[in-house]
Amino acid sequence: MPHPTAPRRAVAICLALGGFMLGGTTPAPAAGPTAVERIVAAALADSSAFALLTDLCATAGPRLNGSEGQRRAVDWALRRLREGGLAGVRAEPVMVPHWVRGRETCTLLEPFAQHLTMLGLGGSVGTPPEGLEAEVLAVRDFDELEARAAEAVGRLVLFDPPWEGYGKTVQYRSRGAVAAARHGAVGCLIRSVTGSSQDTPHTGIMRYDRGDTIPRIPAAALSVADAALLTRLARRGLPVRVRLAMGATQLPDVPSANVIADLPGRELPDEFVLAGAHLDSWDVGCGAHDDGAGCAIVMEAAFLLKRLGLAPRRTLRVVLFADEEMTQQGGRAYARDHAAELPRHRAALECDSGGFAPAGFTVQADSATVARFAALAAPLAPLGADAVTPGGGGVDISFLAEAGVPLIGHRVHGEHYFDVHHSPADTLEKVDPADLQRNVAAVAALLWSIAEAP
Numbered sequence: 001m002p003h004p005t006a007p008r009r010a011v012a013i014c015l016a017l018g019g020f021m022l023g024g025t026t027p028a029p030a031a032g033p034t035a036v037e038r039i040v041a042a043a044l045a046d047s048s049a050f051a052l053l054t055d056l057c058a059t060a061g062p063r064l065n066g067s068e069g070q071r072r073a074v075d076w077a078l079r080r081l082r083e084g085g086l087a088g089v090r091a092e093p094v095m096v097p098h099w100v101r102g103r104e105t106c107t108l109l110e111p112f113a114q115h116l117t118m119l120g121l122g123g124s125v126g127t128p129p130e131g132l133e134a135e136v137l138a139v140r141d142f143d144e145l146e147a148r149a150a151e152a153v154g155r156l157v158l159f160d161p162p163w164e165g166y167g168k169t170v171q172y173r174s175r176g177a178v179a180a181a182r183h184g185a186v187g188c189l190i191r192s193v194t195g196s197s198q199d200t201p202h203t204g205i206m207r208y209d210r211g212d213t214i215p216r217i218p219a220a221a222l223s224v225a226d227a228a229l230l231t232r233l234a235r236r237g238l239p240v241r242v243r244l245a246m247g248a249t250q251l252p253d254v255p256s257a258n259v260i261a262d263l264p265g266r267e268l269p270d271e272f273v274l275a276g277a278h279l280d281s282w283d284v285g286c287g288a289h290d291d292g293a294g295c296a297i298v299m300e301a302a303f304l305l306k307r308l309g310l311a312p313r314r315t316l317r318v319v320l321f322a323d324e325e326m327t328q329q330g331g332r333a334y335a336r337d338h339a340a341e342l343p344r345h346r347a348a349l350e351c352d353s354g355g356f357a358p359a360g361f362t363v364q365a366d367s368a369t370v371a372r373f374a375a376l377a378a379p380l381a382p383l384g385a386d387a388v389t390p391g392g393g394g395v396d397i398s399f400l401a402e403a404g405v406p407l408i409g410h411r412v413h414g415e416h417y418f419d420v421h422h423s424p425a426d427t428l429e430k431v432d433p434a435d436l437q438r439n440v441a442a443v444a445a446l447l448w449s450i451a452e453a454p
């Protein structure tokens, strides 16, 4: 690692003399910077989070469930967590779905021939090997589909809704194929779930009807530009014919793992503060923001405390979850396998919003806990990370809510997150090293304060 070790040792010695390791000899406030100030200063003087993220992306590449990249990522994480000096580094087995994209194309045939920019949706079935050809029914939303249901039979239904934010617009990706198939469509196309793209297609998980009474039809995302093209042509009353060919297949589940490591607590080692992110990604780009950045932030937060010689009162546990993108088997497995420990989880924080400039935290807990965490985040104002509002923690840690674990979501200024999310554009150069480091500062400081609290 490209960091001089001498200044760090000096800081660690200062802290030891300052009373953190002398069992209750509290230093006078004027004696020097607080631990949080030291953590923030050390994080901002550093650049190791971006180096770590670069190493992940270069070693593993994209990390789709069941892929070679995903296996390399698990090995990489085990090695880096051990090198970072954490304890109990281990891979806890998780079975995950294994969907393979295969070759895929989408071609406009009429009113003129043109290649369309597409990505199949995760979990989709494939088409026959020769592809399927059909006329496109372009609709704005579910309401328009219902109104024109009779026209959907034998067609490829295109949903081209306006971007109304991820939470709202993603329903066309999740449920579009079922809605279209219910009315006899042979395939489903959606406008990529993004507010802005330069012809990038954005994938993501889709779902079929569980009852299996509605046929499973292939589903793919078009770039915003190509969805708009088809809509424009259809509105002119032209016949719009498309050939969609997808080699997608669902294979049997495969073994994967949650990767776990601890920075042991010095007084209450059996109490935990969990810091999580997900190690899997989609198979395009390299998942730099989603969620390589989150992995780098939580790993570096733990490494930073370790390097500073700061052993928290409670154990800080890093968990890199498997399978966030498809069926969240990693989050479910952690909640199941660690059920006995969950009453001793004082908080769980998840970083899965990208590596943009920090904006604060959301907290899913009772109002007293929200207020307590807000007070602990107050010193992060210089980083812009002191805003604490009630809100969800994150997909992987959501399974801990039932056990009463307070959940914390890491927030960033993610105005451009969905420009790259789940697309070939989610690559390293979209991540700002200084922003990433500010996130390490904010997350490490908050984790420390919670792990240290009386």
Ligand SMILES: [Zn+2]
Binding pocket: 278, 290, 291, 324, 352
């Ligand atoms: Zn994610």
